[in-house]
Structure formats: structure tokens, C-alpha cells
Amino acid sequence: MSESDTLLSCTDVTRYFGGLLALDHLDLDVHRGEVLGLLGPNGSGKTTFFNVLTGIYAFSEGRAVLAGRDVTRDTAQAVYKAGVARTFQRSRLCLSLSLFDNIMVGNHNRLSLGMTFNLLRRRAFARELEANFAAARDLVEVFSPALADRMNEPVANFPMLDRRRIEICRALISRPKLLLLDEPSAGMTHEETHQLMDDILAVRAHTPELAIVIIEHETSVIERITDRCAVLNFGKKICEGSYAEVIENEEVREAYLGAA
Amino acid sequence: MDNVSQASAARRPDSPQVITSLVMGLVGGALLTGFAAWFLKAESEYVVGFLLLLAVVGAVAASRLGALDRIGVAFGAYEKSLYAIVIAGVLVLAWIFRQDHFTLLMITTVMVYMLAGLGLNVQFGYLGLINLSGASFIGVGAYTSAVLTMHSAIPPLLILLIGGVLSALVGCLLILPVLRTRGHYAAVVTIAFAILFESFLKVNDILGGPQGLPVGAMSLFGWSFNNPITFGGFQASFYMNYLLLTLAVLALAFALVRRVERSWIGLSMDAVRLDETAAACYGIGIRRWKVLGFTLGNFLIGVAGAIYGMMLGFIAPANFGFSDSLILVSIVLLGGIGNPWGLALASAIVVILPEKLQMIQEYRFLLFASLVVLVLLFRPDGLLPRGMRNYLPGRKVAP
Structure with missing residues (x-):
């Protein structure tokens, strides 16, 4: 891999919670256009890594560079602006808001937020609204044409599979460079998971530049959609490579199954 | 239920549903103004009690019959007429009680x-x-x-x-x-x-x-x-x-x-x-x-x-x-x-x-x-719960 292919480069990322070492000098690179699986037993630091990277928690040590820009000390808002969008393990949609509203939450940086624009220039606002509605609808249609006809319904009306889809649409609407998916299959049946992965592969085909980091436990999912995997244990990276390589790794087997 | 198509159906001015809903809105506004005037005039506590009962029964009946929903749909499309009716209602009350x-x-x-x-x-x-x-x-x-x-x-x-x-x-x-x-x-x-x-x-x-x-x-x-x-x-x-x-x-x-x-x-x-x-x-x-x-x-x-x-x-x-x-x-x-x-x-x-x-x-x-x-x-969302956001009520675009 050449240097220019690296989208995100993390070195020495460390995070303490009091005396607990949640991330232990983690080095991880993400390349443009790849799907990287982030694996590891519960509590191994996968979600913490997302939270530190997206500015929810501060770095205790180490740094992260996204497309040549240091994002180590950035706020959550700035990291998003730099092109990192994420979903959450427990769905964090605004249930009482409509599907369209939820997707627009993800488009915040590209909306006109001025007072005069929003309150007085209602014609211009209407034009921007229409353009955004069309864009959101097109995006939702990639996932599910049925959903695209229900843009004004509250998200609370939709089943878990559709909520995950909406959450991914919300992350994608602003055209990020890097998408972080935190266990998208959590709480779904096997069949639903399968459908969602089809969707993610479809997104990949649409946007070949987009890099995806996915936290996942289900091995069939990992095997199917990842190009590369990294395995964490106790906040340390213990292995990196293709899916076939990491499952053969002794240390990985030990982490999941206990010492032989 | 599809809000978009429902709203756009309601927006067709010739739609009989809209016209009846608008008439219902007008009648409703007039009734409400009359009720408010009666209530404000009432002096004995028995009359007040009776009117409160009437209000509760009326509100429950109207929502059971679906009248509130229909009026809501109609006014979603013609919101300005709702404002006009409400302001007119307040002015009528002000007129009735002009010396009080x-x-x-x-x-x-x-x-x-x-x-x-x-x-x-x-x-x-x-x-x-x-x-x-x-x-x-x-x-x-x-x-x-x-x-x-x-x-x-x-x-x-x-x-x-x-x-x-x-x-x-x-x-x-x-x-x-x-x-x-x-x-x-x-x-x-x-x-x-x-x-x-x-x-x-x-x-x-x-x-x-x-x-x-x-x-x-x-x-x-x-x-x-x-x-x-x-x-x-x-x-x-x-x-x-x-x-x-x-x-x-x-x-x-x-x-x-x-x-x-x-x-x-x-x-x-x-x-x-x-x-x-x-x-x-x-x-x-x-x-x-x-x-x-x-x-x-x-x-x-x-x-x-x-x-x-x-x-x-x-x-x-x-x-x-x-x-x-x-x-x-x-x-x-x-x-x-x-x-x-x-x-x-x-x-x-x-x-x-x-x-x-x-x-x-x-x-x-x-x-x-x-x-x-x-x-x-x-009624955890209040007596009149907030509805879905309608960015541009009355316009012919989808949102």
C-alpha cells in the first residue's frame, strides 16, 4: 500500500478510564475504499476506539491523522466535518422525528443555518428543502424503495432493520470519507442481518472511495464483507490481516476461546 | 398511513373533503367562540361546572368521530384560514365584552x-x-x-x-x-x-x-x-x-x-x-x-x-x-x-x-x-400533542 492510499492513520492511541486501560497504544491504518472489520471479545475496546476517534472521549495519548489532517484534538463536530460519520451500537435515532428529519440531522454541515435564511427567506429555504428532500429520498431508495415512500413518518413506526438502514443513511447523506459502523447487526435476526449486509455492499458499489470500519461479531458477516480485519483484546491490537488469516491466528483463538 | 399523499389529496381545492373540512373548521371556530363567550359570561359555579362538562364531552365526542383529524388535515393545507378564524374569534370575544x-x-x-x-x-x-x-x-x-x-x-x-x-x-x-x-x-x-x-x-x-x-x-x-x-x-x-x-x-x-x-x-x-x-x-x-x-x-x-x-x-x-x-x-x-x-x-x-x-x-x-x-x-404528550414537522404547509412539494 502506498502512502496516499492511507485515509486514516492512528498511532499509539491510548485511553484510560481512571486506572483502566481501555485502549493500549493502538496502531491502526484504514485505506481508502476498504472495508475493515474490527473484531475482539466484549470489552476489548472496539467501541471505545470509535468514541475516541470521533471526539466523544479525548485521547489520553497518541494521535490520529485523517487524509493528512490531524484530528487528535478535534471536537466531535470537527471530526464529523473532516469526513467521519458513524452509527451507534444502540440505535440513536430521534424516534419522534420523521425519517426525513433524521436524515437531515446527518446533513447539518451542508444546510444553511443562518437566521435570516431560515426565518425570512422562505422561498430560498423551500428550494434548499426540496433539493435535500430529493437527495435524501434517492439515498433511501438505494436501501429500500418502500422506505422512500414513507419519508414523513416518525422513525418510531419502523422495525429495527429499517432503523439501522435509516441510521446508515443519516451517516451517508453528508458523503463522508470514512464510515464507522458499530455492530449494525445487533438485535436483528439472521435474515435481517443478511439483508442489511446486502445494503452495505450496495453502498460500497455506489461509493468506491468510501472506507468503512465495521465492528461485528457474526463471523459470516465478517467473512462476507470485510477486506481486512484487525482484532483487539484488552485494548491492544493482537492481529491484523485477511479474515482467513486472523481466524487461524493462535492469539485470536485464545482471546475468544480462552487458553487451550 | 401516508402523510404526503394524504396532504396533497387534501390540497386539491375542489376536493369535497377539503370543503366539508373547511366548513367544519368554520363551524368549529364559531362554536368555540360561542362557548368561550358563554364561559366568560357565566357567573354561577353550576353553570361553569356544566360548561366544563360540556367541553370535555364535546372534545371526546369530536375526537371519537374523527372530526378533529379531518379539521387538522384541512388546516394543514390551509393554515392561513385557521389563523384568520382564530383571530376573528378573539376579536368577536373582545367585541362582546368591550365594556367589561x-x-x-x-x-x-x-x-x-x-x-x-x-x-x-x-x-x-x-x-x-x-x-x-x-x-x-x-x-x-x-x-x-x-x-x-x-x-x-x-x-x-x-x-x-x-x-x-x-x-x-x-x-x-x-x-x-x-x-x-x-x-x-x-x-x-x-x-x-x-x-x-x-x-x-x-x-x-x-x-x-x-x-x-x-x-x-x-x-x-x-x-x-x-x-x-x-x-x-x-x-x-x-x-x-x-x-x-x-x-x-x-x-x-x-x-x-x-x-x-x-x-x-x-x-x-x-x-x-x-x-x-x-x-x-x-x-x-x-x-x-x-x-x-x-x-x-x-x-x-x-x-x-x-x-x-x-x-x-x-x-x-x-x-x-x-x-x-x-x-x-x-x-x-x-x-x-x-x-x-x-x-x-x-x-x-x-x-x-x-x-x-x-x-x-x-x-x-x-x-x-x-x-x-x-x-x-x-396523555403524556399534553392535551394537544405536537405533530410531525411540516416545513411548508400548503405547498405542493412533497415535504
Whole structure:
């Protein structure tokens, strides 16, 4: 891999919670256009890594560079602006808001937020609204044409599979460079998971530049959609490579199954 | 149910459904105005009790028959006609009671509370900031109007604005602690402020201490609002001046708050309220929206206070205590958090009911408290729950 292919480069990322070492000098690179699986037993630091990277928690040590820009000390808002969008393990949609509203939450940086624009220039606002509605609808249609006809319904009306889809649409609407998916299959049946992965592969085909980091436990999912995997244990990276390589790794087997 | 196609079907002007719904809306408005007039005229507590029963039965029956939904759909498309009907209704009431000081004062007080409620609605309904010092910000507006009408030559209309601005500025004192805390802790900060503010007024001799201050009258183009209106054969109480002014200010504030909601600003505020962490991860500046919404809310509350002070002619710290702030919050909870129309209904209940049922005067806090608890138990979104955001009602585009 050449240097220019690296989208995100993390070195020495460390995070303490009091005396607990949640991330232990983690080095991880993400390349443009790849799907990287982030694996590891519960509590191994996968979600913490997302939270530190997206500015929810501060770095205790180490740094992260996204497309040549240091994002180590950035706020959550700035990291998003730099092109990192994420979903959450427990769905964090605004249930009482409509599907369209939820997707627009993800488009915040590209909306006109001025007072005069929003309150007085209602014609211009209407034009921007229409353009955004069309864009959101097109995006939702990639996932599910049925959903695209229900843009004004509250998200609370939709089943878990559709909520995950909406959450991914919300992350994608602003055209990020890097998408972080935190266990998208959590709480779904096997069949639903399968459908969602089809969707993610479809997104990949649409946007070949987009890099995806996915936290996942289900091995069939990992095997199917990842190009590369990294395995964490106790906040340390213990292995990196293709899916076939990491499952053969002794240390990985030990982490999941206990010492032989 | 598909909102889009339903709404666009309702927008076809020739659709018979729309016409019947509009007629129903007109009849409903007329009935409601008639009911309000009867209620305001009622003197015996038996009549009041009967009318309350009638209101409850009527509301339940109308919602069971689906009339409310149909009217809602029709007015979603023709919202301007709804505004026209409501304003006409208030004017008809004002006409009926044109010589009755007390009733005009009561109607205007309902509108002042609603105006303050609009401010709280931005803070609490949209941003999720619980402001338990609403009455203090009314107080800032009222005291501003007292000092400026008595000691300056500033035109009173401008004083309304200054009252709002000062209230917003005083609110800035609270911004830092409110931004540093979340949820209930921010609410506690505002309680502390409410108590501090009342004690400050009581011990401060320049502002009249516990006795309070007189407030000068509103005047417009040389017309003092303390004069009764005489116009040929037409005669009306001086409160009619305040009623008309408050109605105009309220209509402006209502339109403003509606536009805030129906814009990216309202969307951002909703996102902040519903999930701060997720909002931050999508680039939404939490502080920016909290400062804007809190300030806008306090501005509206301050303007309400300035009008209220001028209308009462005399204010004292006891008008702006913590319990009055609780009344304001209960208006927002009762009406339907985030729905400005709910405020109209709830303000009317909270202001008029204790006046009509003298026997409950002493117990009114008990009554409101139990009413709020009952509503939260059985209708957690309030009497008139907030609907889905409709950015451009009446337009032929999908959203």
C-alpha cells in the first residue's frame, strides 16, 4: 500500500478510564475504499476506539491523522466535518422525528443555518428543502424503495432493520470519507442481518472511495464483507490481516476461546 | 398511513373533503367562540361546572368521530384560514365584552401567558432546557417597563423590545451554568435563579422593595392606552387597547416560533434535545443552539413581561415568584410540549378557571398539580400533542 492510499492513520492511541486501560497504544491504518472489520471479545475496546476517534472521549495519548489532517484534538463536530460519520451500537435515532428529519440531522454541515435564511427567506429555504428532500429520498431508495415512500413518518413506526438502514443513511447523506459502523447487526435476526449486509455492499458499489470500519461479531458477516480485519483484546491490537488469516491466528483463538 | 399523499389529496381545492373540512373548521371556530363567550359570561359555579362538562364531552365526542383529524388535515393545507378564524374569534370575544374591564383583562392575561409560554416552548419544547424561572424573566421585562416608562422618554413600543432584550441579557448570566450542566441539573440552576431574583427584588430599595413600583401606560402615536376607546357610538374599556396590542404582538411571536420550528434551526434544536451525543457526532454545535434558543425564549418572555407590567400599572416582587414560574411550566406541559396551539388552550385553562371557580382559588396549585399529573399519566404528550414537522404547509412539494 502506498502512502496516499492511507485515509486514516492512528498511532499509539491510548485511553484510560481512571486506572483502566481501555485502549493500549493502538496502531491502526484504514485505506481508502476498504472495508475493515474490527473484531475482539466484549470489552476489548472496539467501541471505545470509535468514541475516541470521533471526539466523544479525548485521547489520553497518541494521535490520529485523517487524509493528512490531524484530528487528535478535534471536537466531535470537527471530526464529523473532516469526513467521519458513524452509527451507534444502540440505535440513536430521534424516534419522534420523521425519517426525513433524521436524515437531515446527518446533513447539518451542508444546510444553511443562518437566521435570516431560515426565518425570512422562505422561498430560498423551500428550494434548499426540496433539493435535500430529493437527495435524501434517492439515498433511501438505494436501501429500500418502500422506505422512500414513507419519508414523513416518525422513525418510531419502523422495525429495527429499517432503523439501522435509516441510521446508515443519516451517516451517508453528508458523503463522508470514512464510515464507522458499530455492530449494525445487533438485535436483528439472521435474515435481517443478511439483508442489511446486502445494503452495505450496495453502498460500497455506489461509493468506491468510501472506507468503512465495521465492528461485528457474526463471523459470516465478517467473512462476507470485510477486506481486512484487525482484532483487539484488552485494548491492544493482537492481529491484523485477511479474515482467513486472523481466524487461524493462535492469539485470536485464545482471546475468544480462552487458553487451550 | 401516508402523510404526503394524504396532504396533497387534501390540497386539491375542489376536493369535497377539503370543503366539508373547511366548513367544519368554520363551524368549529364559531362554536368555540360561542362557548368561550358563554364561559366568560357565566357567573354561577353550576353553570361553569356544566360548561366544563360540556367541553370535555364535546372534545371526546369530536375526537371519537374523527372530526378533529379531518379539521387538522384541512388546516394543514390551509393554515392561513385557521389563523384568520382564530383571530376573528378573539376579536368577536373582545367585541362582546368591550365594556367589561375584568373579562378583557382576563383575555389579555391569557394571551400574555401564551406569549411567555411561546418563549418557554422554544427552550423546553424544542431544546429540552427546563426553565423554572420563567416568572423571573417576566419580572425583568415588567421592571424594565416600570423604570423606563416612569423615568425616561423612550417610546413605550420600544420599551417592549428593550424589556425583551434585557431579559435575554439577564438570561446570559445563566447561560454558562446551563451549558455546563444537563437535564435536571440545568433545571436546578434556574430554580436557584428564580429564588435569587425574587429576594433581590424584595431587598432592593431602588426597585421599590417588597412594595413594588408603578408602571406607566403604553402609548402609541400619542394615544395613551389608559384612555377608554370612544369611536362615534362605540365605547370600550381601556383594556381593549392592551388586548389589541397583545394580540398583534402574540401573532408576530407565534409566526416567529412557527418559522423557527419549520426550519433547519428547529430541526437542529430537536436533535439537541433528543440526543446531545448523537447530535454532536453529526456536527451539530450544541452550545450554539442552546444559546440561541435560550436567548430567544427569554426575549419573548421579557416582552410578555413588559406588556403585562404596563397593563397592570403596578408590579411587585410577589408577582414574579417561583410558584408563578411553575404555573408557566405547567402551561407548557398541559398544552402539549412543543405545540404552540396547546399553549393557547392551557393558558386559557390556567388563567380563567381559577377566576371562574372562586371556590378553588385557594386550591389552585393543588388543582393544577393534579391536572398536570393526570395529563402526564394519561396523555403524556399534553392535551394537544405536537405533530410531525411540516416545513411548508400548503405547498405542493412533497415535504
